[in-house]
Amino acid sequence: MKYCSDCAAPISKAIPDGDNRERFVCSQCDTVFYQNPKIVAGTIPVWQGKVLLCRRAIEPRRGYWTLPAGFMENGESTEQAAIRETWEEACAEVSLGPLFSMITVPHIDQVHLFFLAQMTDGRFSAGEESLEVALFEPQEIPWQQLAFPTVGQTLERYFAGNEHSSSDSATHVFDILPRQALKL
Amino acid sequence: MKYCSDCAAPISKAIPDGDNRERFVCSQCDTVFYQNPKIVAGTIPVWQGKVLLCRRAIEPRRGYWTLPAGFMENGESTEQAAIRETWEEACAEVSLGPLFSMITVPHIDQVHLFFLAQMTDGRFSAGEESLEVALFEPQEIPWQQLAFPTVGQTLERYFAGNEHSSSDSATHVFDILPRQALKL
Ligand SMILES: [Zn+2]
Ligand SMILES: [Zn+2]
Structure with missing residues (x-):
């Protein structure tokens, strides 16, 4: 400036x-x-036990897999942003559940929000910012090809919660520091 | 611009x-x-069943009561912002619990976050932006003198949850539209 x-x-x-x-x-x-920090809003879109991921057609991290998410715009709500990004990147219609994770990435001044989301009809296709979009069984998640640590840690916690059939629906609030960001 | x-x-x-x-x-x-929307982070500081509120010394809404909260800064986490604002406005040290509410106020491009918080020693005093700070029993909350609808609706949900001793710890995610903002 x-x-x-x-x-x-x-x-x-x-x-x-x-x-x-x-x-x-x-x-x-x-x-x-x-x-001030910017909000990135997205979803964990679920269909018949599988999770929908998008392979990025744009930088940063072109070619890597991500949950659908993007910058929240002025004039919309966090929920609207998450639904819109899921539609734009994966052409998938979702019904939102609770806020699953809220992750600060302080070194890039971003806060990432991921809502649990049920896909309403199981339909999806690649939006303009995606090379391809696909449903993954838990054991198929491409852990080594994930675009961002916030996505990896959200998916880890999501599958860990499913295994322990935890009744705790509290939002996972945590931070990702530069060292962790480099690891993934 | x-x-x-x-x-x-x-x-x-x-x-x-x-x-x-x-x-x-x-x-x-x-x-x-x-x-992009800005994040306001704050707490519901609790001590022996009472909630700590601050009477604002600054505009907007000077003289009205609020939960301690303020704009999140670059380089900090949501939790750090909530703890810092509680210290700056109420000189109270808190230990954070779960994220209680996340409220979009789309017409002013803000997202308000309130964390449950235990006061660590029950000490507090008015910070520079507060005229006074006080602990309130549930029946003493000055509902007609609250500064912002996000504060009123967070407190309403907080006390409603306590009454029903709900075990649901999911974050309350909702929006406040201009009509509701005018009501309070
Ligand atoms: Zn220029
Ligand atoms: Zn000038």
Whole structure:
């Protein structure tokens, strides 16, 4: 950020009055430009015990498998974002269940949300951002070809919960630090 | 948004290639400026059956009561943001429990998160953004003087859950639309 988006004057870094962090501040009109984490919303789409994954047609991680998910837009709800992304990437219609995981990835300023989701009719196909889309049995998940650690850890916890037939429906809240991100 | 924060050229609205929404796009360097919802993170701080509320010293809703909460910052996790805001506004140390509610307020592009939280030593005092801070018995909650509908609906669900001694620990995921926002 170099120039003020309100008046085009140069931006500098400063701690505004009453604040305790450096912000981007306009040198002329004093507007403060806050930077905040972005939400990525998606689903764990389930059909007859299988999970739907998409192979990415775009960078980052082109060619790797992911749960359908993408940036939440202004004006929509988290649930709407998750349903929309599932439709756009996998052409699958889903009915949402509870929020399964909420994962902060602090080094890239993102919070990933995955909702449990029942596919309504079992139909799917590759959307524009997917090379292919497929249903996977638990033992077929391509663990070594997953695109993002948030997807891997969400799937691990999902299958672990199914095995233990846990009645605990609390959202899995955790963080993924840079070292873990590199591992996957 | 009027000027590009990278090159200071005028900004226009356009649908970028491969996108389906109007974005702010630089007329000169083609940078796309995405606008995304912001996360507000906070807690339901509990001590001996009472809930800690803060009376706001700042706008909006100065003088009204709220759960401690504020904008999540880049570089921190949702849990860290909730703990930090509770410390800054109520000078209370808490140990986080599960994510209790996740509420989208689409007309102001915010997602509010409230974690259940045990106060660790029962100590609290007014932080800089609070006029006063106090523990409330369930029947003492100042329902007519709450600052925000997300706070009111989180507290309603919290006390309803306690009465029914529900074992369901799923996160309450819902939205607050403009009409509801005006009601409270
Ligand atoms: Zn300016
Ligand atoms: Zn530009």
